[in-house]
Amino acid sequence: MTDQSNTDGPTGPAGVNPGRSRLSPRKRQRISRAIQYVVLAAAVVALVFFVNWDGLALNFAKMDVAEQAFPDVFLVALKNTIIYTVGGFVFGSLFGLLLALMRLSSVRPYRWIATVYIEIFRGLPALLIFLLILFLPLALPGFQVPGGTYGQGILGLTIVSAAYMAETLRAGLQAVPRGQTEAARSLGMSHSRAMVSVVIPQAVRIVIPPTTNQFVSLLKDSSLVLFLGVSGEYVELTKFGNDLASTTGNATPIMVVGLTYLLVTIPLGYLAGRLERRQGKGR
Amino acid sequence: MSHAVEIRDLHKSFGALEVLKGVDFTVDEGQVVCVIGPSGSGKSTLLRCVNLLEQPTKGTVIVGGVELTDPDVDLDAARRGLGMVFQSFNLFPHMTVLQNVMIAQRRVLRRGKAEAERVARANLEKVGVAAKCDDFPSQLSGGQQQRVAIARALAMDPRLMLFDEPTSALDPELVGDVLAVMRALADDGMTMLVVTHEMSFAREVADRVVFMDGGVIVEEGPPEQVIGRPQHTRTRSFLSRVLDPGHVGGETPGPGAPGEAPGATG
Numbered sequence: 413m414t415d416q417s418n419t420d421g422p423t424g425p426a427g428v429n430p431g432r433s434r435l436s437p438r439k440r441q442r443i444s445r446a447i448q449y450v451v452l453a454a455a456v457v458a459l460v461f462f463v464n465w466d467g468l469a470l471n472f473a474k475m476d477v478a479e480q481a482f483p484d485v486f487l488v489a490l491k492n493t494i495i496y497t498v499g500g501f502v503f504g505s506l507f508g509l510l511l512a513l514m515r516l517s518s519v520r521p522y523r524w525i526a527t528v529y530i531e532i533f534r535g536l537p538a539l540l541i542f543l544l545i546l547f548l549p550l551a552l553p554g555f556q557v558p559g560g561t562y563g564q565g566i567l568g569l570t571i572v573s574a575a576y577m578a579e580t581l582r583a584g585l586q587a588v589p590r591g592q593t594e595a596a597r598s599l600g601m602s603h604s605r606a607m608v609s610v611v612i613p614q615a616v617r618i619v620i621p622p623t624t625n626q627f628v629s630l631l632k633d634s635s636l637v638l639f640l641g642v643s644g645e646y647v648e649l650t651k652f653g654n655d656l657a658s659t660t661g662n663a664t665p666i667m668v669v670g671l672t673y674l675l676v677t678i679p680l681g682y683l684a685g686r687l688e689r690r691q692g693k694g695r
Numbered sequence: 696m697s698h699a700v701e702i703r704d705l706h707k708s709f710g711a712l713e714v715l716k717g718v719d720f721t722v723d724e725g726q727v728v729c730v731i732g733p734s735g736s737g738k739s740t741l742l743r744c745v746n747l748l749e750q751p752t753k754g755t756v757i758v759g760g761v762e763l764t765d766p767d768v769d770l771d772a773a774r775r776g777l778g779m780v781f782q783s784f785n786l787f788p789h790m791t792v793l794q795n796v797m798i799a800q801r802r803v804l805r806r807g808k809a810e811a812e813r814v815a816r817a818n819l820e821k822v823g824v825a826a827k828c829d830d831f832p833s834q835l836s837g838g839q840q841q842r843v844a845i846a847r848a849l850a851m852d853p854r855l856m857l858f859d860e861p862t863s864a865l866d867p868e869l870v871g872d873v874l875a876v877m878r879a880l881a882d883d884g885m886t887m888l889v890v891t892h893e894m895s896f897a898r899e900v901a902d903r904v905v906f907m908d909g910g911v912i913v914e915e916g917p918p919e920q921v922i923g924r925p926q927h928t929r930t931r932s933f934l935s936r937v938l939d940p941g942h943v944g945g946e947t948p949g950p951g952a953p954g955e956a957p958g959a960t961g
Contacts, residue, residue: 594748595785595844599799599851606938609798613789 470662477664481656485665488645489652490672495562496634497647500569501627507570508577513607515582526578533575542568542636561646565637573630580622585617624684628677649673697760699724699855699886705754707740715751716910727887729897729918732907733933734795737781738890741907745888746777759854762887774851775803778848782860784840786832786847792819793828795850796847802850811850818846822876838869842876847878856880860887893939898922906930 435443449672533541547567549555558561588611596606635650643649653669707715714737722728730738744756746915747770749765756763761773771837786795788817796815799902800806803899806814819825822842824835832840841861848856858877862870874896881887897904897918904921906929914921914930925931 547840589785591781591783591785593786594782595779595787596799597771598746598774598777598779599847600771600800600803602771605802609802610787614787615791 439636447508472663472667474662474664476658477656477662478668480660481653481665481668485652485668485672486651489647489649489669490676492637492646493631493634493648494676496565496569496637497631500634501630502565503570504573504577504624504630505581507574509581509612510669511574511578512581513584515578516585530575530578533571534579538568538572538633539636539639541571542639544594546640561585561640561642564640565646565648567640568636568640569630569632569634573626576626577623580619580626581615584619585611587618588614621684621688624687628680628684631677631680632673666682697724698722698757699726699759700888701755701757702741702745702845702882703757705741705744706752707737707744708752714910718907718910718912719871720753720905720912722886722888725884725886726902727881727885727889727900728903728905729901730888730890730905730907731892731894731897731921731933731937732913736907737910738907739859740801740856742888742890745857746774746779748779749942758926769927771803774945775851776854778845778851779855780841780856780858782863784843784844784864785838786834786840788832791831792835792843795832795843796850799847800850805859814850815846818849819843821849821879822846823872836869837865838872841865841873844877845873845880853958855888858891860890860892862891862893877942892937894922894934906933908933916935929939 503585511526511529515530517523517526545564548557557567559566592610592614593606596610597603601609610642632650637646637648638651638654642648647655649669650670653666656665657663697722698721702718705718706713707717708724713814716737717922718737718741720728724902730741732738740749744751745758747756751764754764758773759776761768763773768833772864786792787798790798793815797811797819800811802815804811804933816825816828819828822845824839824842824846825829827835827839827843832843835843839863845861861877862873865873870893874893875894877887877889878900889897889901899918901918904918905912906921906925908929913924914927920926921930922934925934
């Protein structure tokens with residue numbers, strides 16, 4: 413830097429101010445920023461003038477249509493979304509913990525089974541699982557998923573989330589230092605006692621932030637219940653919005669539903685971030 | 696008189712690397728034995744073989760008359776009588792100090808809550824951290840954590856205590872507190888097997904010092920002999936490096952370690 417200004421100075425055109433011929437980095441930065449603001453302003457102006465705001469508002473934010481969505485969007489749709497999500501999350505966590513322990517097992521076939529399950533269901537689109545669940549009664553005549561429609565939705569989400577939870581929990585279990593197990597064993601605890609009292613509680617703490625994110629993504633995946641052909645009291649948010657949008661011929665209900673999702677997902681996202689930071693400090 | 700610890704022809708390999716190449720030694724009831732030696736000499740592995748945290752490749756380990764290397768032995772039961780203190784403390788970070796000292800009493804010895812708490816408090820008192828009962832390990836200094844770890848082991852009423860470099864992870868000014876606790880324990884007649892780099896501790900507290908190098912015991916005997924008048928060249932060169940780290944060449948016995956000069960040339 414200093415070298416450059418030194419050599420630039422004398423070669424400049426008989427200047428009072430050496431280095432004036434070239435733009436200083438500070439000036440260059442200023443010009444660049446001015447250009448960015450101009451582009452932004454142009455884009456805003458273009459949006460205001462060329463977009464048909466009235467048409468958009470009529471289709472996406474029509475108040476009287478929005479009013480029809482209440483209060484069922486909360487009392488039925490959001491409630492069901494939460495039932496499907498929490499159900500899938502709870503069963504997925506339990507099944508996922510089992511898979512994680514199987515993956516770390518000393519019995520080789522257990523490791524194989526867990527690995528195969530995880531690889532398959534992490535690699536498949538969640539939608540595919542839901543479509544397959546629809547065919548379960550055909551494949552197994554007389555078989556009913558316990559819990560009816562709720563059961564089917566929760567089953568689908570459980571199958572998907574267990575695979576992800578298993579990997580998260582396995583990472584958590586392995587993140588607990590080996591010295592912890594050694595200390596527990598040296599005190600005379602059995603392997604399983606050490607797992608229950610010492611390793612699993614610490615692993616759970618380690619995986620709380622990633623698990624919160626998993627919950628958010630599961631909440632979004634619960635929209636796939638739509639494909640189970642649910643109706644009436646079983647609809648969750650997306651199905652609810654889609655149905656109302658069809659009957660009113662207007663997209664406003666989908667916007668309402670979208671805002672309802674955000675009402676839950678954004679605070680959860682912040683919560684996950686805070687937990688992550690707190691953990692970073694605590695350890 | 697039966698030995699508290701008896702080890703015969705102990706071998707341990709990690710893959711192709713043979714860490715212990717045939718170790719025989721014993722610890723008697725009430726004795727304090729310090730194991731010294733350069734890093735990688737196998738001394739920590741030897742200690743970890745005593746309570747079978749490491750499974751020996753070959754050889755016999757008998758502790759308190761029970762052969763731990765017998766595949767049918769109830770290791771969990773045997774380990775109850777063996778306290779172990781680790782270099783990195785290994786306290787359970789999700790429990791308070793008191794819970795750390797209580798958990799194994801409750802879950803392993805099946806002591807009632809009141810009794811476990813009484814024993815825990817008594818032992819925390821003994822190691823001088825009774826005031827920290829409700830703190831979490833992360834709130835304690837290294838020296839305090841290590842003393843809690845000692846209390847946690849003592850709460851199980853062990854017949855033998857194993858110490859794996861208990862002061863190596865500590866800031867120098869915190870070493871003294873931990874050594875004082877260990878010294879008091881030795882004075883109470885506890886049988887102790889200590890892997891350490893603290894030569895002054897070994898010299899003053901140990902009944903016997905074992906010098907290991909390259910996976911074998913090179914020299915053992917009373918501290919004044921092994922540390923004071925070492926017979927083997929390897930022992931001598933190790934001691935001169937430890938006692939006077941400033942003079943690796945070992946020409947002039949400088950004023951390095953306080954009061955520990957005579958080991959260098961004898």
